[in-house]
Each structure stands twice: as structure tokens, then as C-alpha cells.
Amino acid sequence: MQSHKRAAPVSFKGIVRGIPSFASVVILLNAVIMGLETDIQSPIWEWTEQMMLSFFVLEAVLRVRHRGWEFFTSSEDGGWNILDMTIVAAGVIDDWVLKAWSFITQSSHRGGGLSKLMTLARLLRLMRILRLVRVVRAIRPLYMLAIGVVRAMQSMFWVLVLTFVALYALAILTTRAIGRGELLNSMHDIPE
Structure with a gap:
């Protein structure tokens, strides 16, 4: 007589615990893509960047949801988490908010405060290479x-x-x- 055991449902905590390993792979892939997009011009990089940013936003939301304020105040890795959130926020501002604002206002000119804000956001986006530090820690x-x-x-x-x-x-x-x-x-x- 065979017993059919049902697989235990995947818990929220189980998913969150598995994220750092998967995130390390995504970070390495993102670093490789950043290197490739530096030398090879292709429209596919925009799509892959949007997918990676979506993953990092989802990861950040899940980690904050799981740990709450401890995510930012932990003495062990709170500083790194703040840096990571800053990098993700800069990506969201650059790729989503400023592009949406530019589309809504139909401002295609480079002058003014929006242009300076976009330049600052792009400089902050260069910090995304610092995500490699997370791989070193992993x-x-x-x-x-x-x-x-x-x-x-x-x-x-x-x-x-x-x-x-x-x-x-x-x-x-x-x-x-x-x-x-x-x-x-x-x-x-x-x-x-």
C-alpha cells in the first residue's frame, strides 16, 4: 500500500530565505550584462535592465516585508541594506519615474532641473555595480x-x-x- 504524501506548501519565509542565493546569481548576471552593454549597443539591454530592476524591486519589497524595520536597523547588515535600497531606488527613479515624467510632460529638452535630476539619478545608477559586494558577502x-x-x-x-x-x-x-x-x-x- 503506497501512501501519497503531499508536498508541504512553500512558505513566505522559505521564499525569502532562498532569495539571497538567487539574487547573487542575478547580481553576477547583471554585472556581466553591464560589461556587455558598455561595449555592445543593443536594444535588448533596455529590456534586460527592466527585468533585472523589477527583480531587485521585488526582492527589496519581500525582504522589507519579511524583516520590517530590522531590515534597516540591523547592526550586522543594516548599512548594506540601506545601500542596496538606495541603488534600487535610484534605478526606479531613473528607469521608471523620470521616464514616465518625461513622457507625461513631453519634455524632450535636456535643460532645466529635470535634466539635472536625471543626470544625478544616472550617476546613482552607476552604484549598482556595488551590488557585487553582496556576492562577496554571500x-x-x-x-x-x-x-x-x-x-x-x-x-x-x-x-x-x-x-x-x-x-x-x-x-x-x-x-x-x-x-x-x-x-x-x-x-x-x-x-x-
Whole structure:
């Protein structure tokens, strides 16, 4: 006798938990497409960009719906979430709001405040490449390597400060002792 088990329904939390992995793939695909659209002109890029932006808007809405205000205030990743929301908002403003506004008002001229706002939104859209940071955070070995590089840079900063202080002190000493003749009266006093 066979028992027919029904599959458990997919829960909202289950969907939200699976988003980061899928989003990492979409982010990598978006980065590849951004590279391609830089060199290859094609009308398909507009369509793919709209699809990607739609995905990122849906992802943001689901994540905020799932976590509420904690999404923005979490000490672990709140800052990254705010950056991500800023990138998505800039995309929405550039691709949807400003284009709709331009269509409604039939303003095809480049001057004025709308043009400056569109330029600012496009500059903010360039920040979307920063989404790659999310991929680094999603892949643990890559994240650990990045953390190691950052920590090494912090240590290197103090090495550079110490080197600068030592070189500065030696430069003053050398300038006064040799350059101003306090140690040697002339260049002929230097032994060969």
C-alpha cells in the first residue's frame, strides 16, 4: 500500500530565505550584462535592465516585508541594506519615474532641473555595480579573504604612518646636518 504524501506548501519565509542565493546569481548576471552593454549597443539591454530592476524591486519589497524595520536597523547588515535600497531606488527613479515624467510632460529638452535630476539619478545608477559586494558577502571564502585584505590594510596604514614619521625625522636630520653644514663644512669633508 503506497501512501501519497503531499508536498508541504512553500512558505513566505522559505521564499525569502532562498532569495539571497538567487539574487547573487542575478547580481553576477547583471554585472556581466553591464560589461556587455558598455561595449555592445543593443536594444535588448533596455529590456534586460527592466527585468533585472523589477527583480531587485521585488526582492527589496519581500525582504522589507519579511524583516520590517530590522531590515534597516540591523547592526550586522543594516548599512548594506540601506545601500542596496538606495541603488534600487535610484534605478526606479531613473528607469521608471523620470521616464514616465518625461513622457507625461513631453519634455524632450535636456535643460532645466529635470535634466539635472536625471543626470544625478544616472550617476546613482552607476552604484549598482556595488551590488557585487553582496556576492562577496554571500560566498564565505571570498568574504573571509576580503576581510583579511581590509585588516591587512588597517595594519599597513600604521606601517605607512611609522615609515612617514621615520622618513620625515631623517629628512630633517639630514637636511640640517649635511645640507646646512652643521655636520660637514663642505662636500670635501666627506670621506671617499
